[in-house]
Amino acid sequence: MAVAAVTAFAGCTSSGSTGSSTNAAGAEINELKAGVFLDVTSWDPANADIGFDGPYLSAVYDPLVSLDKDGKPVPGLATSWEWSADRLTLTAKLRQGVTFDDGEKFDSAAAVANLEHLKSGVRSGQAYLNVASVSAKDADTVELKLSKRDDALLYFMGLGRSWMASPAAIKAGKLTDGPVGSGPYTYDKANSAPQSQYVFTKKANHWDSATFPFPSVKLFPITDQTASFNAMLSGQLNMQFANAANLAKAKESGWNVASKPSSWVGVQFADRTGSQVKALGDQKVRQAISYAFDAAGILKAVGNDSGTTTSQLWVKGSQVYDDANNGKYKTDMAKAKQLLADAGYKDGFTVKMPMSPIFAAWQPAANQTFGELGIKVEWQDMAMPDYQKNAPTYPMFIAVIAMDGDDMATLTDQVTSAQWYNPNPSVDAFPEVKALVQKAETAEPGQAQTDALKQLNNKLVDLAWWDVWYQADNTYFSVKGITVTPMTGMMFPTLRFIQRG
Incomplete structure (x- = not known):
């Protein structure tokens, strides 16, 4: 897989075009090229792995709940929420005017379909063990009933267990073939090569556009950290999941280093x-x-x-x-x-x-x-x-x-x-x-x-x-002009934590 990824770099990326020598100011970095270590596990949020799937899924899906840099839940497609006095009922208000890539509308019915899908998921279900039922109270309000108080629920949702997909795609089982979400980027399947590189193009009018500064994102799964580091040195990557053994060389290159x-x-x-x-x-x-x-x-x-x-x-x-x-x-x-x-x-x-x-x-x-x-x-x-x-x-x-x-x-x-x-x-x-x-x-x-x-x-x-x-x-290297905020719980941070600067 590592050899295939490096081969893809050579064929699809211009060497050195966004390397550290040309990005001291950061403004000209219009393409994130990240070495993310592992290939995407699944485009279905119910089957995806939180650890390394985050950057892939965050490109194409919006979450109900996000996390801030301190790991605290913040609004996503759920604009607000409140707990009942006994903390057994969570009521969330939903963002309006959001449409999935297949034209399906995001509303409370879509949220319920997604939450039920996630609750039954082999991997995602772990986050919803204490959720007894989900229902739509009106077009933009959902209610989660808990069988037991769960003060970690919103955190798990924000960590990567509340990505919203098209309910039609869920029902048809289409998520095994590719993502169908409402996220900030469009998956460029034609220019992507599974196990080698994944290309994403930013949407023009996404509701959270300011959070995602790069017009283009390329994710390269490279398990061989020597190959990944060499790709950073040559400019084929401008950010990577790093090996701490290369820390001295990274500092010599003037790169940013982030660890957590x-x-x-x-x-x-x-x-x-x-x-x-x-x-x-x-x-x-x-x-x-x-x-x-x-x-x-x-x-x-x-x-x-x-x-x-x-x-x-x-x-x-x-x-x-x-x-x-x-x-x-x-x-x-x-x-x-x-x-x-x-x-x-x-x-x-x-x-x-x-x-x-x-x-x-x-x-x-x-x-x-x-x-x-x-x-x-x-x-x-x-x-x-x-x-x-x-x-x-x-x-x-x-x-x-x-x-x-x-x-x-x-x-x-x-x-x-x-x-x-x-x-x-x-x-x-x-x-x-x-x-x-x-x-x-x-x-x-x-x-x-x-x-x-x-x-x-x-x-x-x-x-x-x-x-x-x-x-x-976990350690991450990035060229000057790109900053990474590591998140405990995410082996590789989602795209909202990779910024210009």
Whole structure:
């Protein structure tokens, strides 16, 4: 795929025409040429992946709800909304005068059709787990009834789970062939080549035109970051999903560099109750593993020091994130061995763990650390698609898991709801955790809820709910004249966060 993408650059892009040497002022950059790492997963918002599909979908679809640079929900096709007193009913007013590319009108009926489609979606449905029903109150008003209070709903909608498509295209199943939206750009299918390049031309009279400054956008999926970096050097790209190892060269080139925490890296304990491996049900054993790993060393050796060593996974900078927790599991092999001995595992134990080539960089550190503890790991090799499918069936596994920029979304995604990496949340097996979860979920949004989440965060760190080594940053390079605002929760930011300047 990377070779195909680079070949497409050579045939379809003029070398150096918008490189850093000609764009110091920024005004003349009329075409965004972005290396976005992965190909589009699906043009159907119900099947799309939030992580890397954002730039593709944001070109051709409008969302009901957007996010601002701080990750707070702001109006999109929904111009305003309000919650009922019990926060179980969300009523939204809709923008008028919007038409889909096939001539279909956007109104409350279209919004309902989309929300029902998203709720039933294999991927998008995760955002609507607590939505019981959706109905049209009048032509420009929709109402969402919830079965349970969900303070993260609007965030998930803004993150990439409220793109609106033509209801006729949804009904006909046409979104598998290409997008049918009302977004700021028209997809130029004739000049696009799937897996190589995607071309978009700006519409003349889009309602949110000012948010999207580039007359033309070209997105290039390039998984090979060396090829992507070379394309930046030659001017074939003017913005890319970057490798932090190239940071020095990027600064030498005078490029802008933007970074933000994106995922946590470490060991996911899928068996905190000890149902598969009795030892892992003991808090001391999980703590021992947490003390044993040299997180800072792993971040430097594998992560190019692009991130923050920490024992928690509420994102750094969040009000819930507590610096005091970061010293909890400072590397101490002697203490780790003593904890294992205190738990009755002086000589360690045996455990099976999955392994895939994409995680091979962390395997030597895991082998050394578990070896020193006397924990005998039987690695089960598998391909990456099988890893994601099978890893959580093992008692523990090496994980790189996306984080959220919203505190309640972090609670939902990482603790309480079933995810591929956490198919059996074990909250009910830990009464103290369950009580703190309920406290956070019922607290008044604001400081009271933040305080409750802090208490929960402290308890989870103490329990070694996970063995977090570090929060990894995503990094983006752009030429002078283009600024990128990274967003935790988006592996690649949507187009509204890529601006001139």
